[in-house]
Amino acid sequence: MPAFICSTCGTQYPPSESPPARCPVCEDERQHIPPEGQSWTTLQRLRISHHNGFRQYEPGLIGIGTTPRFAIGQRALLVCTAQGNILWDCISLIDDATVTLINGLGGLRAIAISHPHFYTTLVDWSRAFGDVPVHLHADDAKWVRQPDPCIKFWQGERFELLSGVTLVRGGGHFPGGAMLHWAAGAEGKGVVCSADIAIVNLDRKSFSFMRSIPNFIPLSEHGVRAVATALMPLAFDRVYSHHFERVMHSGAKQNLANSVERYVAAIGGAYDGA
Known part of the structure; x- marks a missing residue:
């Protein structure tokens, strides 16, 4: 039986004879159901119509994204270290070319995902690389659509994946929203992989913070300051x-x-009438 994937958010559901009746991830106020209604696909179909592209940002860090854009449209990051490679966040499409390329770089030691919108096909990713663990924050456990032994829940504010690679809970638009800190990145100055918890704006000089990006719901002051408290x-x-x-x-640190x-000034009314 196929494991159906929501075409709007990219979340995969357990194998079934027919598509699920609904997608709770899309029904939540942080996501949306498109005007044409809920639709579904499978990995087999995606592998025909889409492919993954790769971009090396800096030594040890490669972006992986799907073309043409699918669902939310995020890209994953492969963090390569001497202790093993970490996949940060997931995309729905995993195909033979992607597996071959990652295995050529040493495979995966673990997968870590920032929040439920990017859980996608995490079970297939784990299986493809030898059932590697997938680390999710326990505060978001109820959003897992496809339970599996590969999922390992972590708790608290920080979790060290490898020496110098740490998960940090910032919250944001989900209580367990996590970011990844890679101490050796940026020539030793440090890198944060923030997903869409701290969103790099298009000016590339500032950040924004949202409870819902598609529905334009801002994050509260408390939520924004929690993200900063985790990172600073x-x-x-x-x-x-x-x-x-x-x-x-x-x-980035000063810009954050x-x-x-x-x-905080903007949501407090600082720009009213400006």
């Missing part, structure tokens, strides 16, 4: 957000502090 103790100069172009190459204050 870390050493970092560069941030990779959730799309290929959403990269802040330098000055400035962006938090600008955001």
